Amino acid sequence: MGRWEPNARGRLGKAALELFDERGYEQTTVAEIAKRAGLTERTFFRHYADKREVLFAGSSLLQDLVVGAVAGTPEGTAPFDAVATGLRTAAAEMFHGAYAHARRRYAIVSAHGDLRERELVKLASLSTALARTLRGRGVPEPAASLAAEAGTGVFRVSFERWIEEGEEPRELADVIGESLVAFRAFAAGA
Amino acid sequence: MGRWEPNARGRLGKAALELFDERGYEQTTVAEIAKRAGLTERTFFRHYADKREVLFAGSSLLQDLVVGAVAGTPEGTAPFDAVATGLRTAAAEMFHGAYAHARRRYAIVSAHGDLRERELVKLASLSTALARTLRGRGVPEPAASLAAEAGTGVFRVSFERWIEEGEEPRELADVIGESLVAFRAFAAGA
Structure with a gap:
């Protein structure tokens, strides 16, 4: 387990919706979502199976x-x-x-x-x-x-x-x- | 267009359901369905897009x-x-x-x-x-x-x-x- 990230789940959700809106759903990658949220891909996959x-x-x-x-x-x-x-x-x-x-x-x-x-x-x-x-x-x-x-x-x-x-x-x-x-x-x- | 086959659509539907039942849906191919119905694959695709x-x-x-x-x-x-x-x-x-x-x-x-x-x-x-x-x-x-x-x-x-x-x-x-x-x-x- 990585270190605890305050409200990682909510931050990832917000970042994902922003990116889906800006770039389109298909074009958005998990790496981009994690980056926008200031988190790692590993943290993303601790909270969600996929985008x-x-x-x-x-x-x-x-x-x-x-x-x-x-x-x-x-x-x-x-x-x-x-x-x-x-x-x-x-x-x-x-x-x-x-x-x-x-x-x-x-x-x-x-x-x-x-x-x-x-x-x-x-x-x-x-x-x-x-x-x-x-x-x-x-x-x-x-x-x-x-x-x-x-x-x-x-x-x-x-x-x-x-x-x-x-x-x-x-x-x-x-x-x-x-x-x-x-x-x-x-x-x-x- | 090929020659007219009497009730081809119904025969294909009946054959497909029999085969799905006997062999499983995934295991059944369009070729097998057509064969069971006594018709060609080409006739199948005139009636249905896929199985x-x-x-x-x-x-x-x-x-x-x-x-x-x-x-x-x-x-x-x-x-x-x-x-x-x-x-x-x-x-x-x-x-x-x-x-x-x-x-x-x-x-x-x-x-x-x-x-x-x-x-x-x-x-x-x-x-x-x-x-x-x-x-x-x-x-x-x-x-x-x-x-x-x-x-x-x-x-x-x-x-x-x-x-x-x-x-x-x-x-x-x-x-x-x-x-x-x-x-x-x-x-x-x-």
Whole structure:
């Protein structure tokens, strides 16, 4: 193990996004990312498997936050209410003050087919984890999987709407709240 | 163009699934698929870009059927009712009597990470097409995208439940109908 570098992970993430933005994702090397962050390649590989992983490190955190918040709702909470709480809580914790970063990352991911595919894989993983959590709380199938798919869909649509807000964006948690209202309205047959 | 081969596309698809099943997906070559079907490699490539495409040829058909059925619902149909009708109609047209084929295909796709990713891409494409169709019918955002995501989620969950039925499976359209009932119940807060 090398010496401890203060916030190496965050510095590498910031440097990577800057370089992807300036030079393009394909053209950027791990060596350049490490150099921009003032760190070594060896330090980079202690934190990330490759440059792609820098873009998806947040996906596991999001999943942990959503699942944790769902698990923290009172016993007996209706399944989709638990999912709704999980999404809003995770969004508030993870994306408050993170708009510029999220928008830049989204632009890079959207521009590359293989990164878009990876994003879909991560969302599918979130759905699977959510369904497992709901089943663990006694929610039967197919309600558990359907509520998980619906929640993941609400998150995806809300996130894309949020990214499009541009100037003076609202909180992601508020956009999700608005989507949940619209979702319940049409699901009920409006 | 070579001479016309009766049902070449279907024969190639059947041969490919048999070989993927017997020898494994990676081990099977286009030459073997063509030979099993009693056709030439050249004929194969007139119908499919590569062996992977044999597995995903149905995805475009599914999308066309769902979108067409949604577009065919009466003007003023509630968005999610239109999506529900689209899913059931497409399932009845495409998967009636196709259980054994669908199950075999699903086993092959599930066993390979890159094929699973491609399946997610195709589902995302279905969702995008559905949302576009709904917007074209005057459904505003975010309702259009949310209904499309919900519909795609219902299809995915229903399809997996159907595949798991094994002996004496119901019609996929009926499994979708059951999912839609469960979906509306939890979305309404049950």
